[in-house]
Amino acid sequence: MNKVAFAILSCLGACSVASAQNINWRAFRTGPASTISVNAGLDYGVAFGVAYGRRVSSRVPIVLGADYSFPAGDRLIDDFKVRSGLQIEVIHAGRFSATAKIAGIFRRFENTQALLQNFGGEFAGVAGYYTRRWFVAGEVTFDKAIVTHVKHTKEARDLNPGLVTGWYIPTGGNLLTGVQTGVTLGRTDFTLKAGQVLSEDFRTKPLIPFYTQLSYGIRF
C-alpha cells in the first residue's frame, strides 16, 4: 500500500475508535455516561468548538469522543477541524491519574491561494491530581499533520503554472505542552487549559505560539 493511503487509513482507523476533551476522571467514573461541551479559545487562531464524549463499559476507564472546531472569520465553513479518538486512564493511584489519548484528525483550510485538506493524528499524555469537585493536570500533545492534499487555486496556478496539486507527505507537526484544570458542579464541568506550541523541530514557533481553551460541559 502506498504511503498516502497508509497515512489516511491510519487516521481513519484512529477516528473509528473515536476524542479529545478535558475530563475530570473522578467525577466521570459513575453516573451519566455521556458529556457534551462547547468551547472557545486559541487553537492556531481564535476558535470555537463543540465536543461529545461517552464513557464505555470496560475494566479500564475509556472515553470515546469527537469534536468539531472552526476558527473565527467571515466564512465559517472554509476552515475547520474534526477530531475523533479515545482516552484511556492508564494509571489510577489515589487521587493521581495518568491518561493517554489518541485521535485522528481531519482539517481543512482555504484561502485565495490554496485549499488544504489534511489527515493527521494527535497523541497526548495527561497526568494530574483529581477529586470529584476539581482537578489540575499537565499535558503533552503531539499534533502531527501526516498527509495534506494541496489544491492550488486558479489564482495561484495562473501566477505559477508549474505548481503541483496533489498529496504531500509528511507536512508537519507541533508539540503542545501545558496545563488543564477544571471545576465540577453537579453534572456540569467548567474546564480551562493553556500552554505553548512549538514546531516538531523544537526550535521554530507558529505565529500564535500558545493555545487556550475554555470549556463548559454537561453530563447526561
Added chain:
Amino acid sequence: MKLSMHLFATIAAAAIGLSACDYDGYEPNEPGRLVPRTADEDATVPSINANGTKLHAETFGDPLNPILLVLHGGPGADYRSLLNCRAFAAQGYFVVFYDQRGSGLSQRHPKSLYTLKTLEDDVGAVIRYYRRSPAQKVFLLGHSWGGMLATAYVNSNPTVVNGLIIGEAGGLVWKDVEDYISRSRDFGLLSEALNNATYADQFFTGRKDQHQILDYKFALLTSTDGAKDSPVGNEGSLPYWRSGAVVFDALYNLGKKQRPDWTANLAQFRTRVLFVYSQNNTAYGEAHARKVSGAFPNVQLERINDAGHDMISFPRGFANFFPLALTYLNGLR
C-alpha cells in the same frame, strides 16, 4: 454494530480507492512543486551573477538610457508586482528589475548569509553590472521595504544616484518601521484575514533548511495583504513568484536586534526626492509619510489617490503614480 459495519465499509472502500493511486505523495520540500524553481535551479530563469549570488533580473529599454533601478518590497517579496514600471522604458529609461537575494526567483542562501549590508551591497553590484559609463545617470525607485533599501544605499553612497523615488517606506529608523508594521498588521481578532494567516500553521511546518516549505507557508500568510479587512487598502492580492520566508525572517530579526538608522548621511543627498504615499492605506497616512520623508533635506511629498499600499501594482494607483514619477525623472535627467 451498524456504525462499526459502516465505518469498516468506508475504510475498505477508501483503501481500495487509495491503493489505486500509483504515487507515494509528493515531498513538500522538493523544488518546483509548492513554489517555483529559482534561477540556480532553473537555467531558463533570466539572471545575472552579482556580489556572489545569482539574481533573477530583467531589463527593458535602451541600455544606454538613464537607468531606473526598481527595488521591490518585503523583504522577501519580488518584482513581479512592480512590472507596471516597464512603462518607463517607452519614455527613454533603461528599466532594471531584479529579485533581491533570497527573494522571488533569485538564489536562496542560509539564513546567516542575509545581512542588511549584503543587500545594500547587492544594489551597488547591480548598478555596476548594468551601468555602461560614469556619465549614465542612475535613478532608484523603491517601494515599501525597497524604499528603505534604496535609502540605505543612498545613505551609504550619497553621490552615486541622481534621483530617488520612494513609495511608502515603512520607516528609515527602526522605531518608525515597528510603528508601521504594528498598524499594518492590525487585523481584528475575529477576522478572516487573521485566521487565514495563522490557521495554516497546523498543516505545514518546516525546519530552517526546508526553504520550499517555509516559502510556501509564507506565501499563504502574505496573501492576507489582499484581504478586504487588511488596513493596507490594496485592491486585491499581488502577483508574485515566490515569497522568501528565510530572508524576511533574517532581515526582520536583524532589524529588531540592530535597530538601523538609515538617515545619518542623508543631509549630503541634496537632490530632490519624490516620496509617495497612498490614500487608502489607513496604517500609513499623511502624518507617517511626513515623519518618514522628513529625513530628506529636499523632498516632494505626494499622495497617490484611489490606491492602497501597493499603489504601483494596481491599475488605478499606477495611473496616478506614473505621470508624477515621469515628470520627476524627466526633471532630473
